Each structure stands twice: as C-alpha cells, then as structure tokens.
Amino acid sequence: MMNYILSYDITSDRLRDRVAKKLMTLGCFRVQKSVFIGIHFSVKEIGVLKNNLNQLFNSKLKEDSDSFLCLPLTERQKNEMWWLSPDPFPKFEFDNAILL
C-alpha cells in the first residue's frame, strides 16, 4: 500500500468540485485547497483513480491550463516535511497512514 500527494489546477468550479469529491470519496484528506493526501492506496486503486480522473479531464469542462499531479509520499518525506500554519498538520491520520 502506498500514500500519495495529489494536487490540481482546475479552472471550472464544477469540474474542480467533482475532482475534490472523488478524492474525498476515496478517503483522501485535504491539506490545502488544491492539495490532498491519499492514504493506503493499492496499485489497482491508484490506477482506477488515474483512469477516473482521465475521464473527468476528457470532459468538456476541462480547460487547457488544467492539470493534476500525483506523487508518491514516502516515510522520508514525512520525516523531513515542514508546515507553516496556525493550524496543525493533520497528524493523526498521517501518522497512522504511513506504513511503508
């Protein structure tokens, strides 16, 4: 099982909402407006997500500058990350999720 960091730039409110809802339905949690962390994904699950997003990105709602980025999130990153905010980083979910 792997964890991922997922981010997007999507112009259409409707498409952006659909992508955000898709990510939340799959148990991803939001760390910033357009940045999510996806936890405990199997190879199959991340492949299904990619296909679903591809379908959404093939819709007429997509604009030319839209993009979606997915990167694996490793233990090393967790240990070396930093976060500036009055709000704490959602640690509980993160700590329990990283089992690489």
Place this chain on the structure above:
Amino acid sequence: MMNYILSYDITSDRLRDRVAKKLMTLGCFRVQKSVFIGIHFSVKEIGVLKNNLNQLFNSKLKEDSDSFLCLPLTERQKNEMWWLSPDPFPKFEFDNAILL
C-alpha cells in the same frame, strides 16, 4: 543538494504574490498556481527559505487559514509521478535537477 515540492494556501493577494516571487527568485519553478518545485537547495538554503517564509507569515497580511507545505522530492517520486494535462510537465529542468 536536495529538491523540494512546495505548496501554499494564502488568502491575501499581496502576501501570495510576495511568496511566489520569493520562490521564483530562488530558482523554483511553478508547476501549478500554488505548487512549485525547488531544485538544488543546500540544507542552508532551505533553512534560509523557511526563515524568510516564517517572517512573511508573521506579517499582518497572513490570515488564519494560510499554510505553506514543504516536502523533499526524491528520485523515486520522479519515477513514479504522473501528470494529467494538455501541457507537458516541465521535463527539461526537472530531469537536469534531480541528482540525488
């Protein structure tokens, strides 16, 4: 030397512009509106960036929900990342930057 992925949620246009300009001055390149990749940072340089951002975040422009996230970016991530967009991922800079 390390590479980083940097993202932010900043409400104030003025503060957001200042942070984006700071990142670009340091040679980071923009992959999405609020997501940058910082390449070839020494430990000292990333520490200086963190201090500078902390100072900006201590200004009156900052709002409570603002945040800045910094994660190291490794060779493994480069190999396993995916990108959905009509625009290609800025490969030249990326390929030349990853020297872990």
